[in-house]
Amino acid sequence: MEAPIAELKNVSKNYQAENVTVAALQNIDFRLNPGDMVAFVGPSGSGKTTMLNLLGCLDKATSGEVSVCQVNVAGADHNQLAELRNREIGFIFQSYNLIPVLTAFENVEFPLILQGVKDPRERRERVEAALAEVGIRELQDRRPSYMSGGQQQRVAIARALVKKPVFVLADEPTANLDSKTGEEILKIMRKMNEEKGVVFVFSTHDRMVMKYARRLVGLRDGEIVSDGGNGV
Amino acid sequence: MSTLKLAFRNILRNRRRSLLTALSASVAVLVLVVATGFIGGVETDSVKSYLTTRTAHIKVYAAGYPYNDESLPLDQALSPAQQSRLVDAGRDVGRAVGRPIGRTVSGLKMAPRLLFSASLIKDGEELMALGAGVDPQADPAVLEAPGRLARRLTDPRGILVGSDLARLLHLKAGDTVTASFRTRPGAIYADDFTILGLVDSGNPEVDSNYFFISLGAAQDYLEMPGGATEWDIRLERPDDLSRVETALQKKLGPEFQVVSWRKQLADVLSFFDLRRKVFVIINAALFLMAVIIVANTMLMTVYERFKEIGTLMALGMKRRQILELFAAEGSLLGLLGGLAGVLIGAALIRYFSTHGVDTSGIRNRGMDINVPIKGKLYAELATYFYFVAVAVSGAVAGLAAMWPARKAAGLEPSEALRRN
Numbered sequence A: 001m002e003a004p005i006a007e008l009k010n011v012s013k014n015y016q017a018e019n020v021t022v023a024a025l026q027n028i029d030f031r032l033n034p035g036d037m038v039a040f041v042g043p044s045g046s047g048k049t050t051m052l053n054l055l056g057c058l059d060k061a062t063s064g065e066v067s068v069c070q071v072n073v074a075g076a077d078h079n080q081l082a083e084l085r086n087r088e089i090g091f092i093f094q095s096y097n098l099i100p101v102l103t104a105f106e107n108v109e110f111p112l113i114l115q116g117v118k119d120p121r122e123r124r125e126r127v128e129a130a131l132a133e134v135g136i137r138e139l140q141d142r143r144p145s146y147m148s149g150g151q152q153q154r155v156a157i158a159r160a161l162v163k164k165p166v167f168v169l170a171d172e173p174t175a176n177l178d179s180k181t182g183e184e185i186l187k188i189m190r191k192m193n194e195e196k197g198v199v200f201v202f203s204t205h206d207r208m209v210m211k212y213a214r215r216l217v218g219l220r221d222g223e224i225v226s227d228g229g230n231g232v
Numbered sequence B: 001m002s003t004l005k006l007a008f009r010n011i012l013r014n015r016r017r018s019l020l021t022a023l024s025a026s027v028a029v030l031v032l033v034v035a036t037g038f039i040g041g042v043e044t045d046s047v048k049s050y051l052t053t054r055t056a057h058i059k060v061y062a063a064g065y066p067y068n069d070e071s072l073p074l075d076q077a078l079s080p081a082q083q084s085r086l087v088d089a090g091r092d093v094g095r096a097v098g099r100p101i102g103r104t105v106s107g108l109k110m111a112p113r114l115l116f117s118a119s120l121i122k123d124g125e126e127l128m129a130l131g132a133g134v135d136p137q138a139d140p141a142v143l144e145a146p147g148r149l150a151r152r153l154t155d156p157r158g159i160l161v162g163s164d165l166a167r168l169l170h171l172k173a174g175d176t177v178t179a180s181f182r183t184r185p186g187a188i189y190a191d192d193f194t195i196l197g198l199v200d201s202g203n204p205e206v207d208s209n210y211f212f213i214s215l216g217a218a219q220d221y222l223e224m225p226g227g228a229t230e231w232d233i234r235l236e237r238p239d240d241l242s243r244v245e246t247a248l249q250k251k252l253g254p255e256f257q258v259v260s261w262r263k264q265l266a267d268v269l270s271f272f273d274l275r276r277k278v279f280v281i282i283n284a285a286l287f288l289m290a291v292i293i294v295a296n297t298m299l300m301t302v303y304e305r306f307k308e309i310g311t312l313m314a315l316g317m318k319r320r321q322i323l324e325l326f327a328a329e330g331s332l333l334g335l336l337g338g339l340a341g342v343l344i345g346a347a348l349i350r351y352f353s354t355h356g357v358d359t360s361g362i363r364n365r366g367m368d369i370n371v372p373i374k375g376k377l378y379a380e381l382a383t384y385f386y387f388v389a390v391a392v393s394g395a396v397a398g399l400a401a402m403w404p405a406r407k408a409a410g411l412e413p414s415e416a417l418r419r420n
Helices: A048-055 A078-088 A104-115 A120-133 A149-161 A179-196 A207-212 B003-011 B015-055 B080-097 B147-152 B163-168 B215-221 B238-252 B266-304 B306-314 B319-355 B360-364 B383-400 B402-409 B413-418
Strands: A006-017 A020-032 A037-041 A063-068 A089-092 A167-171 A199-204 A215-220 A223-229 B058-062 B099-101 B104-106 B108-122 B125-134 B158-162 B176-182 B188-199 B210-214 B230-235 B256-260
Touching: A006 A048, A020 A048, A020 A223, A037 A048, A037 A179, A037 A207, A048 A063, A048 A167, A048 A199, A078 A089, A078 A104, A078 B306, A078 B319, A089 A149, A104 A120, A104 A149, A120 A149, A149 A167, A149 A179, A179 A199, A179 A207, A199 A207, B003 B319, B015 B266, B015 B319, B015 B383, B058 B238, B080 B108, B080 B230, B080 B238, B108 B215, B125 B163, B125 B176, B125 B215, B147 B158, B147 B188, B147 B210, B158 B163, B158 B176, B163 B188, B188 B210, B210 B215, B230 B238, B238 B256, B266 B306, B266 B319, B266 B383, B266 B402, B306 B319, B306 B413, B319 B383, B319 B402, B383 B402
Parallel strands: A037 A199, A037 A215, A089 A167, A167 A199, B125 B210, B158 B188
Antiparallel strands: A006 A020, A006 A063, A215 A223, B058 B230, B058 B256, B099 B104, B108 B125, B108 B176, B108 B230, B158 B210, B176 B188
């Protein structure tokens, strides 16, 4: 059995909301495996985004063990987690979250600069290749405010993929897109999963995302209630 | 995309807000530049005015002579023998500090003066005045009041009167005025003198108090043959001041007091110092306002950009880099505002260093502005100060941004991404 990309062992996550403790996740065991294209599904408040936050090292578990790319998240400091996110994890957000003052090219180039890729020619080649892969190379000089939602999400995918991450986390990636554009975006991701082995992890309500995912993990009230292939 | 470039683009997002924020830095820097320019200009011109019209570089008195009050006692004057020693000592020290000019060596120039209290009376109107017996040949080389006019003092009954003093007594050149004074033995003497010219030195203190008479005539009237209350010394190189002061005092011994212009003007220099401190407080208050405005702007920026900060962290930006980004935005606001303030300030300084500000209107209304300069006040500012002002503005704004920047950098990525 191949080593997991990320693993959660008996993980719980509580949030403090004013004086009330809210249990977002309870006693979760989960393995993210190479080649996965997995979707966390479930109603609002079921813990989907919390799962993504833990896998993306954006948050730490209250108890249990989270390891990402062989790094024990609980024992890592802010800088180590920032480097882990920068090198190994891609993020795609529901609202795209592009930096508004940067062009599409610069948005995609930004993680490479953070990675310390110093050669501008290498950066240019990688950015142009990533933009070409999502089909918007001709828009590289536009700022996000001059692009449609679908175009922005493609830039976000290119930004996630340009650094060749071990896995990509996508939080409701189609929620702000029309169904046609959403499906185009999903096709791109599926193609990358199949051809390049890029691991995708979604959180979603969208049936179309569920259709394209190869593994569905059902969550309810912070617990995993199902985990299996979706038959696609 | 460097941090600075990203910071620059970020401050262009909300241009109006950035402009207003930078404006606060501009105002603080503008006031700093213009006020420093005027304070510096007025101080330089004031010292120059005192040096050339009243204090010279150094004065030498007999020990105990109260040079800082207006009593002008004649019984504490320098005797002819003391003056002879003084001239010898001056020559020696002058040689020591002098430098070759052509075939001669020049270090310092000296002239005796005999100061006494007097009254000038014209048409029943009497004003207290300060009489100065001056050597018509030697004095112009040391002091510019009366300067070359002193050469007119060939007639023992001729005097030169300060222009403001003359105005108060409605006198003009050629008029006759009665001078009354007490001789050294204590007798009251009064006689009529012809005004040979009016002294307009530019120093209101001199022009409204002094009249000048030849040293020989003064010695005769005051019954002080060969007497002088002080010797004034002008240095070829002002940098030699403390060296000459020390050397002269050492050579002359305790019978004499050698007083540099710095000691003579101790009260004035203290006033300059106080004025600078008051200005520093006022300017610090202005900078504090700018700090508050920059901090407020940056805090608003942080609140508006929580989600973006979360995104940057998700992309792998470290806390230190977030801190640097927001501090750079604050610094840039300060630098750009400071640059604008300096440019406007430099233009004003340039204008006022040439054209000056006319204070005659203020003086004509009888107001004393404590500046020994008549007419115009000129601004003056060293070029390096402009760079200092911009750097201070950038640094202060950068510091002001640190609190909001730390707030941004201290966010947890998941928390920042959750907020709108």
